[in-house]
Amino acid sequence: MAELKKEPVDATPNVSAVETVDVATEAEAVAAIDAPVSQGEPILQVRNLVKHFPLTQGILFKKQIGAVKAVDGISFDLYAGETLGIVGESGCGKSTVAKLLMTLERATAGEVFYKGQDITKLSGRALKAVRRNIQMVFQDPYTSLNPRMTVGDIIGETFEIHPEVAPKGDRRRRVQDLLDVVGLNPEYINRYPHQFSGGQRQRIGIARGLALNPEIIICDEPVSALDVSVQAQVINLMEKLQDEFNLSYVFIAHDLSIVRHISDRVGVMYLGKMAEIGTDTQIYDHPTHPYTQALLSAVPVPDPSAREGRDRIILTGDVPSPANPPSGCRFRTRCWKAEERCATEEPLLAIPERFVAGSTPATHESACHFAEERDVVHAA
Amino acid sequence: MLLEVRDLHVEFHTREGVAKAVNGVNYSVAEGETLAVLGESGSGKSVTAQAIMGILDMPPGKIAGGEILFKDQDLLKLKPEERRRIRGQEMAMIFQDALSSLNPVLTVGQQLGEMFVVHRGMSRKDARTKAVELMDRVRIPAAKERVGQYPHQFSGGMRQRIMIAMAMALEPSLIIADEPTTALDVTVQAQVMELLAELQRELNTGLILITHDLGVVADVADKIAVMYAGRIVETAPVHDIYKAPAHPYTKGLLQSIPRLDQKGRELYAIKGLPPNLTRIPPGCAFNPRCPMARDVCRSDVPPLYEVDERRRSACHFWKETLDAR
Numbered sequence: 258m259a260e261l262k263k264e265p266v267d268a269t270p271n272v273s274a275v276e277t278v279d280v281a282t283e284a285e286a287v288a289a290i291d292a293p294v295s296q297g298e299p300i301l302q303v304r305n306l307v308k309h310f311p312l313t314q315g316i317l318f319k320k321q322i323g324a325v326k327a328v329d330g331i332s333f334d335l336y337a338g339e340t341l342g343i344v345g346e347s348g349c350g351k352s353t354v355a356k357l358l359m360t361l362e363r364a365t366a367g368e369v370f371y372k373g374q375d376i377t378k379l380s381g382r383a384l385k386a387v388r389r390n391i392q393m394v395f396q397d398p399y400t401s402l403n404p405r406m407t408v409g410d411i412i413g414e415t416f417e418i419h420p421e422v423a424p425k426g427d428r429r430r431r432v433q434d435l436l437d438v439v440g441l442n443p444e445y446i447n448r449y450p451h452q453f454s455g456g457q458r459q460r461i462g463i464a465r466g467l468a469l470n471p472e473i474i475i476c477d478e479p480v481s482a483l484d485v486s487v488q489a490q491v492i493n494l495m496e497k498l499q500d501e502f503n504l505s506y507v508f509i510a511h512d513l514s515i516v517r518h519i520s521d522r523v524g525v526m527y528l529g530k531m532a533e534i535g536t537d538t539q540i541y542d543h544p545t546h547p548y549t550q551a552l553l554s555a556v557p558v559p560d561p562s563a564r565e566g567r568d569r570i571i572l573t574g575d576v577p578s579p580a581n582p583p584s585g586c587r588f589r590t591r592c593w594k595a596e597e598r599c600a601t602e603e604p605l606l607a608i609p610e611r612f613v614a615g616s617t618p619a620t621h622e623s624a625c626h627f628a629e630e631r632d633v634v635h636a637a
Numbered sequence: 638m639l640l641e642v643r644d645l646h647v648e649f650h651t652r653e654g655v656a657k658a659v660n661g662v663n664y665s666v667a668e669g670e671t672l673a674v675l676g677e678s679g680s681g682k683s684v685t686a687q688a689i690m691g692i693l694d695m696p697p698g699k700i701a702g703g704e705i706l707f708k709d710q711d712l713l714k715l716k717p718e719e720r721r722r723i724r725g726q727e728m729a730m731i732f733q734d735a736l737s738s739l740n741p742v743l744t745v746g747q748q749l750g751e752m753f754v755v756h757r758g759m760s761r762k763d764a765r766t767k768a769v770e771l772m773d774r775v776r777i778p779a780a781k782e783r784v785g786q787y788p789h790q791f792s793g794g795m796r797q798r799i800m801i802a803m804a805m806a807l808e809p810s811l812i813i814a815d816e817p818t819t820a821l822d823v824t825v826q827a828q829v830m831e832l833l834a835e836l837q838r839e840l841n842t843g844l845i846l847i848t849h850d851l852g853v854v855a856d857v858a859d860k861i862a863v864m865y866a867g868r869i870v871e872t873a874p875v876h877d878i879y880k881a882p883a884h885p886y887t888k889g890l891l892q893s894i895p896r897l898d899q900k901g902r903e904l905y906a907i908k909g910l911p912p913n914l915t916r917i918p919p920g921c922a923f924n925p926r927c928p929m930a931r932d933v934c935r936s937d938v939p940p941l942y943e944v945d946e947r948r949r950s951a952c953h954f955w956k957e958t959l960d961a962r
């Protein structure tokens with residue numbers, strides 16, 4: 258099924274300025290948001306997105322003493338119908354990106370254009386329309402479902418906020434349809450979350466995400482809590498639904514194999530920045546950023562004969578604090594290639610100069626002054 | 638053989654009924670060897686380990702049968718004091734969650750030193766020196782300065798190193814590591830696994846590594862025992878099992894994980910769910926999920942068939958499974 262999926266998207270997204278549509282009225286904004294986007298066109302354009310969480314001191318008179326730079330200037334595109342994977346170690350800002358895209362957090366700076374509308378600045382009906390079209394599936398199928406509500410109420414609840422999607426008399430049937438779509442028995446509508454297994458609960462979460470016919474689903478570690486056999490069931494379901502409903506996914510996970518499996522393109526984050534982004538082949542088979550190389554080489558592969566043949570990079574030290582990131586390149590405190598320039602000059606996310614002219618798989622965006630190819634995934 | 642578990646049975650008496658968490662487990666570990674115990678959550682991996690260590694919650698748990706031979710003596714027949722001595726000095730355990738297994742109100746140095754005070758009769762001062770040595774050995778930077786810090790002041794990876802230091806402190810002959818790196822990022826996981834393997838080699842320790850990660854197993858194990866519903870369904874040298882599994886469950890697991898080195902197609906998914914342990918299906922426990930199940934599977938429990946000298950499979954049709962690849 259995965260093979261039949263969509264056209265390959267442009268390998269080198271254009272991260273130049275985005276045209277801002279001047280919208281005079283809210284109605285026009287809503288109309289723009291509800292307009293269809295064709296396959297392969299950008300549906301989300303994230304530009305220099307920043308989220309700083311203030312660090313305060315004092316109880317009565319809070320004084321800001323610094324900030325956690327959770328997301329610190331990130332740009333990427335999401336194309337209609339594709340899956341963009343986002344990987345990186347815990348604390349690098351993946352969930353914060355998810356919340357910003359969901360407008361659950363307010364951006365400190367930067368823009369998120371959804372069909373040309375900057376959703377970080379919308380309000381009222383336009384914001385509501387955006388929220389209907391961008392849904393989320395969370396990691397933890399145990400805590401993200403209210404234990405006191407039936408499955409029918411959990412899924413049906415979304416219709417209370419967006420009644421236009423399903424008229425009152427029609428809701429029960431809609432919920433049963435949704436249960437059927439995600440492979441659960443529609444007769445389970447009156448059951449409670451604890452009566453389901455982890456994998457089944459994640460299906461309920463997915464049904465809730467689908468209820469409003471969204472265009473984009475942000476998945477934050479949707480299968481991390483599941484056992485391998487159940488994980489495969491859920492991944493297959495998500496791929497099937499993507500084809501059926503023409504969905505675009507942002508798929509956040511720390512399991513690099515799963516991300517490769519489901520993604521068309523992959524972005525690698527480190528300490529609030531995007532280190533490298535490209536197609537799955539570019540990132541996994543032709544990584545040029547040292548951090549991507551280290552991350553990939555650390556993944557244990559389920560093949561004992563690869564034990565010796567693989568190029569292993571064991572990083573030393575821990576990730577620095579996002580409240581006080583290193584100057585220049587954020588990875589330099591753990592990078593074996595770091596030079597003086599890395600401490601003074603921040604490498605920008607762009608196609609490295611030495612690869613610009615060519616059209617090899619190394620020709621993709623990588624934020625490193627000394628980017629070079631290194632295969633760490635295949636045994637020599 | 639350093640450790641041999643024979644036909645171990647553990648039950649939990651719950652309100653729902655008797656949960657047969659461990660139903661005749663057999664496995665063994667030699668000195669210096671790494672046995673990986675693989676299985677999905679709830680398959681009985683930790684309960685087996687707890688029974689070996691003598692830290693099972695009893696009640697509700699109950700050892701309903703079997704033997705645990707450690708250096709040729711059955712641990713289940715030992716007096717409590719003797720069992721405690723072995724647990725303290727000859728065996729050690731590393732848990733997934735270092736933060737909850739370390740004491741939050743004692744410094745790392747006090748906890749490491751305690752081992753030498755209690756078991757080796759050392760003075761506090763000498764024990765502290767030992768603690769710093771151990772921290773150095775597990776490569777905690779600035780050990781001398783950090784020996785007086787509390788567990789919460791260390792990162793997850795550093796805490797797991799401290800757990801490893803504690804486990805190795807008295808140079809035990811067996812270590813059981815229960816999902817030691819599951820909570821860590823891959824880069825840190827690689828550091829910790831490398832350290833564990835290095836110390837194990839140095840001390841010639843037997844290691845039981847409990848995990849659900851097929852990648853970790855392939856990376857470090859000598860042999861592997863696959864558990865399903867409280868039983869070992871297949872044991873084999875690690876190379877053999879990855880090349881050609883002899884049990885449909887193992888085969889399903891291997892097929893259901895995506896690959897890092899190529900894109901791959903639709904994932905194979907084992908249908909259904911593991912059984913409720915109070916109502917394990919008759920015959921082969923895997924039969925409701927098994928694509929090869931036949932009538933005999935629903936009536937006769939498959940014994941652990943001998944596939945070859947070093948390999949066993951609890952499947953009536955192990956030969957077919959092995960050939961059909």
Ligand SMILES: Nc1ncnc2c1ncn2[C@@H]1O[C@H](COP(=O)(O)OP(=O)(O)O)[C@@H](O)[C@H]1O
Pocket residue numbers: 310325326327345346347348349350351352353354579
């Ligand atoms: N509400 C918050 N207040 C303060 N700091 C936060 C908040 N949410 C996240 N952070 C911090 O921001 C950083 C990025 O977090 P997160 O986006 O959750 O990372 P990831 O999902 O990649 O693990 C972390 O250092 C985290 O502690």
Ligand SMILES: Nc1ncnc2c1ncn2[C@@H]1O[C@H](COP(=O)(O)OP(=O)(O)O)[C@@H](O)[C@H]1O
Pocket residue numbers: 649651656658676677678679680681682683684685694697698914
């Ligand atoms: N203290 C306990 N009380 C009741 N049941 C338990 C207890 N500990 C474990 N069990 C049951 O034993 C089974 C096996 O658990 P465990 O060995 O922890 O699985 P694994 O480590 O393979 O994930 C589980 O179904 C669990 O519910």
Ligand code: SF4
Pocket residue numbers: 546547548586587588589590592593594595596599604624625626627628
């Ligand atoms: S810019 Fe310098 S420190 Fe950063 S990844 Fe490249 S070589 Fe390493």
Ligand code: SF4
Pocket residue numbers: 884885886921922923924925927928929930931934939951952953954955
């Ligand atoms: S014994 Fe039968 S049901 Fe069990 S694994 Fe073998 S073929 Fe499948």
Ligand SMILES: [Mg+2]
Pocket residue numbers: 351352353
């Ligand atoms: Mg997160």
Ligand SMILES: [Mg+2]
Pocket residue numbers: 682683684815
């Ligand atoms: Mg366990």
